[in-house]
Amino acid sequence: MTAELGHMALILAFCVAAFQAVIPLVGAHRNSARMMEFGDRAAVGQFLLIAFSFLALTSVFLSSDFSVKLAALHSHSEKPLLYKISGVWGNHEGSILLWVLMMAGYGAAVPIFGKSLPPRLKARAIAIQALVGAGFLAFILFTSNPFERLNPVPMDGNGLNPILQDPGLAFHPPFLYLGYVGFSLPFSFAVAALIEGRVDSVWAKWLRPWVLVAWSFLTIGIALGSFWAYYELGWGGWWMWDPVENVSFMPWLAGTALLHSILVLGTRHSLAGWTVLLAITTFALSLIGTFVVRSGILVSVHAFAVDPERGVFLLLLLGIATGGALTLYALRAHTLRDPVPFNATSRDGALVLNNLLLTAALATVFLGTFYPIFIDALDGSKISVGAPYFELTFTPIMCLLILFMGIGPMFKWRADTIKRLRVPIMLTLKVAALVIIAVALLGKSILGALALGLAAWLAFGTVLAVGRKSNWSRAGVRAQPASTWGFAGAHIGVAIFTAAVTSMSVWGATDIGTLKVGDSLSLGKYTYTLEDVGGGQRDNYNFLAGDISVTKNGRDVTTLSTERRFYPVRNQLTTEAGLHLSFGQTLFASIGEGDPEGGFVVQVYRHPFVVWIWLGALLMALSGFVALADRRLRLPSSKEVAE
Amino acid sequence: MKLRGLIPLFGFLVLVGALAFGLTRDPRILPSELIEKPFPEFALENLEGSQIIDPKVLQGKVSLVNVFGSWCVACTTEHPQLMAQRDNPDIQLVGIDWRDTRDAANRWLVRHGNPYDIVIFDPNSKLIVELGVTGAPETFIVDREGKIRYKHVGIITPKDWKDTLRPLVESLQ
Amino acid sequence: MRWSLIIWFFFAGAVFAQTSPTEQRARDIGAQLRCVVCQNQSIEESDAQLAQDMRRVVREELAKGASDEAVIEHIRESYGDYVLLKPAVQSNTYVLWFLPALLVLLSLGWFVFRQKRSATPASVETLSADDETLLSKLMEDDA
Numbered sequence: 006m007t008a009e010l011g012h013m014a015l016i017l018a019f020c021v022a023a024f025q026a027v028i029p030l031v032g033a034h035r036n037s038a039r040m041m042e043f044g045d046r047a048a049v050g051q052f053l054l055i056a057f058s059f060l061a062l063t064s065v066f067l068s069s070d071f072s073v074k075l076a077a078l079h080s081h082s083e084k085p086l087l088y089k090i091s092g093v094w095g096n097h098e099g100s101i102l103l104w105v106l107m108m109a110g111y112g113a114a115v116p117i118f119g120k121s122l123p124p125r126l127k128a129r130a131i132a133i134q135a136l137v138g139a140g141f142l143a144f145i146l147f148t149s150n151p152f153e154r155l156n157p158v159p160m161d162g163n164g165l166n167p168i169l170q171d172p173g174l175a176f177h178p179p180f181l182y183l184g185y186v187g188f189s190l191p192f193s194f195a196v197a198a199l200i201e202g203r204v205d206s207v208w209a210k211w212l213r214p215w216v217l218v219a220w221s222f223l224t225i226g227i228a229l230g231s232f233w234a235y236y237e238l239g240w241g242g243w244w245m246w247d248p249v250e251n252v253s254f255m256p257w258l259a260g261t262a263l264l265h266s267i268l269v270l271g272t273r274h275s276l277a278g279w280t281v282l283l284a285i286t287t288f289a290l291s292l293i294g295t296f297v298v299r300s301g302i303l304v305s306v307h308a309f310a311v312d313p314e315r316g317v318f319l320l321l322l323l324g325i326a327t328g329g330a331l332t333l334y335a336l337r338a339h340t341l342r343d344p345v346p347f348n349a350t351s352r353d354g355a356l357v358l359n360n361l362l363l364t365a366a367l368a369t370v371f372l373g374t375f376y377p378i379f380i381d382a383l384d385g386s387k388i389s390v391g392a393p394y395f396e397l398t399f400t401p402i403m404c405l406l407i408l409f410m411g412i413g414p415m416f417k418w419r420a421d422t423i424k425r426l427r428v429p430i431m432l433t434l435k436v437a438a439l440v441i442i443a444v445a446l447l448g449k450s451i452l453g454a455l456a457l458g459l460a461a462w463l464a465f466g467t468v469l470a471v472g473r474k475s476n477w478s479r480a481g482v483r484a485q486p487a488s489t490w491g492f493a494g495a496h497i498g499v500a501i502f503t504a505a506v507t508s509m510s511v512w513g514a515t516d517i518g519t520l521k522v523g524d525s526l527s528l529g530k531y532t533y534t535l536e537d538v539g540g541g542q543r544d545n546y547n548f549l550a551g552d553i554s555v556t557k558n559g560r561d562v563t564t565l566s567t568e569r570r571f572y573p574v575r576n577q578l579t580t581e582a583g584l585h586l587s588f589g590q591t592l593f594a595s596i597g598e599g600d601p602e603g604g605f606v607v608q609v610y611r612h613p614f615v616v617w618i619w620l621g622a623l624l625m626a627l628s629g630f631v632a633l634a635d636r637r638l639r640l641p642s643s644k645e646v647a648e
Numbered sequence: 649m650k651l652r653g654l655i656p657l658f659g660f661l662v663l664v665g666a667l668a669f670g671l672t673r674d675p676r677i678l679p680s681e682l683i684e685k686p687f688p689e690f691a692l693e694n695l696e697g698s699q700i701i702d703p704k705v706l707q708g709k710v711s712l713v714n715v716f717g718s719w720c721v722a723c724t725t726e727h728p729q730l731m732a733q734r735d736n737p738d739i740q741l742v743g744i745d746w747r748d749t750r751d752a753a754n755r756w757l758v759r760h761g762n763p764y765d766i767v768i769f770d771p772n773s774k775l776i777v778e779l780g781v782t783g784a785p786e787t788f789i790v791d792r793e794g795k796i797r798y799k800h801v802g803i804i805t806p807k808d809w810k811d812t813l814r815p816l817v818e819s820l821q
Numbered sequence: 822m823r824w825s826l827i828i829w830f831f832f833a834g835a836v837f838a839q840t841s842p843t844e845q846r847a848r849d850i851g852a853q854l855r856c857v858v859c860q861n862q863s864i865e866e867s868d869a870q871l872a873q874d875m876r877r878v879v880r881e882e883l884a885k886g887a888s889d890e891a892v893i894e895h896i897r898e899s900y901g902d903y904v905l906l907k908p909a910v911q912s913n914t915y916v917l918w919f920l921p922a923l924l925v926l927l928s929l930g931w932f933v934f935r936q937k938r939s940a941t942p943a944s945v946e947t948l949s950a951d952d953e954t955l956l957s958k959l960m961e962d963d964a
Contacts, residue, residue, distance in 0.1 A: 338653030391906025773874035
């Protein structure tokens, strides 16, 4: 019964969304307050209906109701509670329901938080949000119904993929979607503004906090996925430039550019054209991401099961939504001219440069990800583009960006000179040079030194910018608005991230060998000794377990337990690496095939400062949330709007 | 309407076109690099362990070279097609036993029948890598001069034999 | 070319080489070859049996004295361009390899020259010292 109720709620939600997509638009056109208010109520109603449906699905999983096909395929009665819940979205149908729930949630936020918005803009934005939402609801109802029944009812479910039974992975999709889907609001507002023919600072001021929220959540989602890959997959990779990873990264790059653009638009009344295009692009990239993951078009670890029917539907949805928005943009773009001129050497100029470089970086990732498809369409050749390509093309662009990030924030708005900033720039340069020399001598790597120097340049430049803003006085520091700390935290987070990636890539070490019990491998001062090997059966898998003790200069550091598991039902082999995480070195070992006489294949790793990769990302996300506290970023009161 | 504003839309339409095309292709199927090229060099034992086989055995007769293994479930599905050709005088069947043990392979051939004139034993994928094989079963048609003419990925169905492979074998006589 | 080599080494792994030069070469080559039975992994990273065998083939070739390029070419002859994680620079990948740099150059070029083209903001008038301070204070406050 619950399943049927959930299904009905979805059908109702689709109807509501359909009306919500049309009536407020007509109302805005005719300036009918009643029709526009319908939009407000419909948005909240739609959210409540979908929330009910999602709760219904969750209850199906929690109660292990295997008469529902989705639960039978993806759950199991003995699954721990956490994984029963996360199993709801650990599959295609459930995750797209989560997507639609969040879209409706963000849509409902508009009437709740946007009482001060101009009514016609608000109505149009609500309508567009509902239009896209209706498209996804139709997708669910026609191709991906989560409430489909199963007859006869199986005794128990198929269980969740063992790789997905993990706390990190349980939370990765919700955060990711809060980010991805969060960018639907800027999209809807951009289209609404294009319909109106006006993009102004009220529009920007209202959207700013939402862009910050979406961006921060997306940052956390991506960082969680990367961290999970590192400790779960067993070979020390934290970013594989896998197509599905790339399609989550592209909205992040566009979202970062959007964030900076909208901050400028709200205060400086410029970059309107950029901002609107970025708002459309960011969500379009989210839609492309959904398409890629669910259509089987690219080979990837993450991809859900291949289904061409779903692929076609999603492509149509993506095509109409984005195509429509971009057509509007083409028609109205010329009205979005920048009224405020600025120098290249100014903060405005720096932000434009920021946008340009982020766009170039985005285009590079995009090119590498989709090139195999393009070239296949053009001349039928099968080319693959892997990590080496991205490392050679993307990394230099980011280095350039970081270079400008270090001093850009020091410039004044509208017009400034390098000469005026000679002192802080030279100071930052000297600090960077010191770091380069020190690292080159101690670490014996030119490349590592340059990269760490770059990170130091960014960190120090950021500190200087904050110091100058606050006039190097305690009162000045206390007077700083939250957005200053948001900026500082985020940029320093980038510096930490860069330093951590460098230290792992340049000074990380690995070795592999065939070890009998008692044999060792060494990495620098660390010695890894295979102490014990055991095996057996547990739950639904057979395993081979190794205990590897690690000593540094004779002193015990830790013991790493690693396992190689075979799940007979799924015919799947996984490696659980033995991991010792710390703020300094991360020590790592994994065991492979072998036998007691010949020895076992053991691979060992030492990664310096690797956790700072994710701590740096986390600092970026946190800074985004901190910036929200800034009163000036808050939604304008009706008084301000009336001005 | 300024022309510059049309660029994003145009770019997007190109992308959608490419994606639509991409939906019609299976990213996992790899065409063979070796069509019209001589069969790669190799020197491997046969399954019995009684002699070393090399590409000379492919000279003078049209060969169907089939990659299989006792672990390969799909291979049992296509096996009847191969058994049906065991006594076909126009073609010799060469099997490559991939990543297997002699025991398991022999048992499998006893159980399902042995259609092969020669079975090459390739436990370490030496020949497999030369041939660009990515899975089993895969089948190559080799002409009388030892040149590869065709690669079939996956199970050979009766339809595949009737429509594609048999006509090709007959044309190469 | 030198830059790309430098940046390539950036991610190539251990500087404190525990491993012999040949083994390091094998690993670098392996990192460039796709595991064709996996989902987007190199043969170095993958556990799959075919990946292990291909790793062995790489090391055998190197032991016979082949150069890095020859080993990669050998695998490519069997599996095609698809096996290269680092796409070869050839006529159908020129766009892939050169477009990023081109984009950056075009962006920077546009950014630098737009200023020279458009009139410099006329309002860079000289303000009185008081006005200057007031103005800069207002500007700083506003973001």
